Amino acid sequence: MPPQAAAPVPARSSAAHSSAGPTSPTSPTGPTGPTSPAAATATGLCKVYGRGETRTVALDSVSVEFGRGQFTAIMGPSGSGKSTLMHCMAGLDSVSAGSARIGDTELSALNDRQLTRLRRDSVGFVFQAFNLLPTLTASENITLPMDIAGRKPDRRWLDTVVSTVGLAGRLDHRPAQLSGGQQQRVAVARALASRPEIIFADEPTGNLDSGAGAEILAFLRYSVRELGQTVVMVTHDPTAAGYADRVVFLADGRLTDELDAPTPEGVLDRMRRFDAKARTS
Ligand SMILES: Nc1ncnc2c1ncn2[C@@H]1O[C@H](COP(=O)(O)OP(=O)(O)OP(=O)(O)O)[C@@H](O)[C@H]1O
Numbered sequence: 649m650p651p652q653a654a655a656p657v658p659a660r661s662s663a664a665h666s667s668a669g670p671t672s673p674t675s676p677t678g679p680t681g682p683t684s685p686a687a688a689t690a691t692g693l694c695k696v697y698g699r700g701e702t703r704t705v706a707l708d709s710v711s712v713e714f715g716r717g718q719f720t721a722i723m724g725p726s727g728s729g730k731s732t733l734m735h736c737m738a739g740l741d742s743v744s745a746g747s748a749r750i751g752d753t754e755l756s757a758l759n760d761r762q763l764t765r766l767r768r769d770s771v772g773f774v775f776q777a778f779n780l781l782p783t784l785t786a787s788e789n790i791t792l793p794m795d796i797a798g799r800k801p802d803r804r805w806l807d808t809v810v811s812t813v814g815l816a817g818r819l820d821h822r823p824a825q826l827s828g829g830q831q832q833r834v835a836v837a838r839a840l841a842s843r844p845e846i847i848f849a850d851e852p853t854g855n856l857d858s859g860a861g862a863e864i865l866a867f868l869r870y871s872v873r874e875l876g877q878t879v880v881m882v883t884h885d886p887t888a889a890g891y892a893d894r895v896v897f898l899a900d901g902r903l904t905d906e907l908d909a910p911t912p913e914g915v916l917d918r919m920r921r922f923d924a925k926a927r928t929s
């Protein structure tokens with residue numbers, strides 16, 4: 649599945665790239681205010697689960713921006729808060745304190761209906777476990793969120809997504825008739841199908857062999873570079889992180905470091921340094 653083979657499609661928004669830059673925390677919000685250069689922003693984000701003896705601080709005042717048209721990887725040890733951060737940023741979980749914004753929209757200011765609509769229209773989420781409906785075909789799974797919303801898919805875009813992820817011959821298959829890699833590609837295609845503002849992918853290659861994983865990663869990078877998509881991806885794999893434009897590192901619910909233009913070697917080196925620090929502290 650060479651991503652380059654996809655039909656040429658106009659970039660999502662050329663302004664998306666040119667407007668990248670630091671965002672002001674005091675910038676006006678709302679539909680008429682200037683658009684934030686960040687696709688998603690966390691400011692002092694805290695998430696606490698449980699209370700008393702079971703109290704767990706999953707996120708401890710995390711501030712981070714995910715730039716438009718950027719591919720960001722989130723890394724960190726198991727339990728460091730990576731999935732929690734993605735869930736809070738995608739409006740799938742509430743925050744305990746601080747702020748989570750998609751574009752200029754403050755998620756905690758939305759009621760349930762508004763939040764559902766924002767998740768449906770602006771956010772694509774690739775779950776690690778695929779979350780495909782077994783009774784629907786690949787094609788039906790891909791368009792399900794739009795079908796629920798009563799929206800007609802953009803055929804040309806959909807054809808591009810399907811041919812780029814290499815699913816054209818599998819559209820009438822049900823998940824059980826697809827390999828793990830093909831199911832993962834359906835999940836990625838579903839997240840991309842409606843061209844959301846931002847795609848969050850929680851270990852999208854975690855269960856794949858390196859060949860299938862490389863296909864998904866190449867496609868995600870292609871969608872960012874060529875189509876202006878914004879992608880935030882959790883991964884444990886330095887090679888996968890090497891596809892991203894930037895890596896942010898979490899430890900114990902805090903943002904500890906970041907790396908621009910990462911290479912697998914650079915990421916590995918940074919991870920080794922964390923390990924050494926953890927052992928000596
Ligand atoms: N629903 C929940 N209820 C209570 N605690 C939770 C819940 N979800 C997560 N946690 C706790 O919050 C912390 C962060 O969890 P999270 O799932 O975000 O970690 P992670 O970095 O994604 O880990 P992994 O790499 O293993 O997926 C962990 O200590 C976890 O036990």
Ligand SMILES: [Mg+2]
Binds near residue numbers: 730731732
């Ligand atoms: Mg996780």
